[in-house]
Amino acid sequence: MIKVENLSKEFTLTKQQRKEYATTTNKAIAVNDISFECQPGKVFSLLGPNGAGKTTTLRMLSTIFKPTNGSINIAGIDAIKYAQEARKKIGFLTGSTGLYARLTPNEVIAYFAQLYGIPKADYQARREHLYSLLDMHDFQNKRIGKLSTGMKQKVSICRTMIHDPEVVIFDEPTSGLDVITAENIIKLIQDCKIQGKTVIFSSHIMSEVDLLCDDLAIIHKGNLLYSGSMSDFRSNMKESNITAEFIRIVHESQNTVVL
Secondary structure, eight states, rough: EEEEEEEEEEEEEHHHHHHHOOOOSSSSEEEEEEEEETTTOOOOEEEEESSHHHHHHHHHTTTTOSEEEEEEETTTTTTTTTHHHHHHHHEEEOOOOOOOOOSSEEEEHHHHHHTTTOHHHHHHHHHHHHHHHHHHHTTSOOOOGGOOOOOOOOHHHHHHHTTTTTTEEESSTTTTHHOOOOOOHHHHHHHHHHTOOOEEEEEEEEHHHHHOSEEEEEETTEEEEEEEHEEEEEEEETTHHHHHHHHHHHHHTSSSOOO
């Protein structure tokens, strides 16, 4: 479970940034007092235009960023006070793979399994499950520097999931990937849901949101515009489809923030 209450994040602007943004203030509010919950066995989608504060929020949840204000509870752990303990419960996938080009997938996955202290028998079973799910057997011994973007993303996913985390955070997991690789990731998310994991993901692809998500939140300019179930969202739509309704909510927020 993820529980977020009154979460905010401010960044200090450099002199150059103040000049670029034509502002005299030295603070930028990326996330402004947002609250929501993500339940086990459900997929929660965090939506918003570019620059809305989605990635900043996900990085706070994954303990990469420390909030300016508010609280984060990850699987019963105060993730601000006990960040190291919370990290053991989290799998976090971003669009940036950050993999070592000279290593093979087998070497990378084994390294991260050791970091998490996974027993050998558990490691082998989990690796086999993920390799089969993501169709990784054919390139498991090739150097990562010679792999395609989709293959690298699969290695990143396996690295994210090898410790069998209770909470999984996906930030634009299928962005820029081919259809087959994207489908593998969608299957993984569905597999996480079946296993009772708490899943939160950000995506600009509304067909994925429509297919996967049980609950959602929409943020824009750091403000929470909507938070609730997907069924309620569909029932109360004023537009004919999810994409149009999302755009309507964002546009209406330009003058009034809807909670």
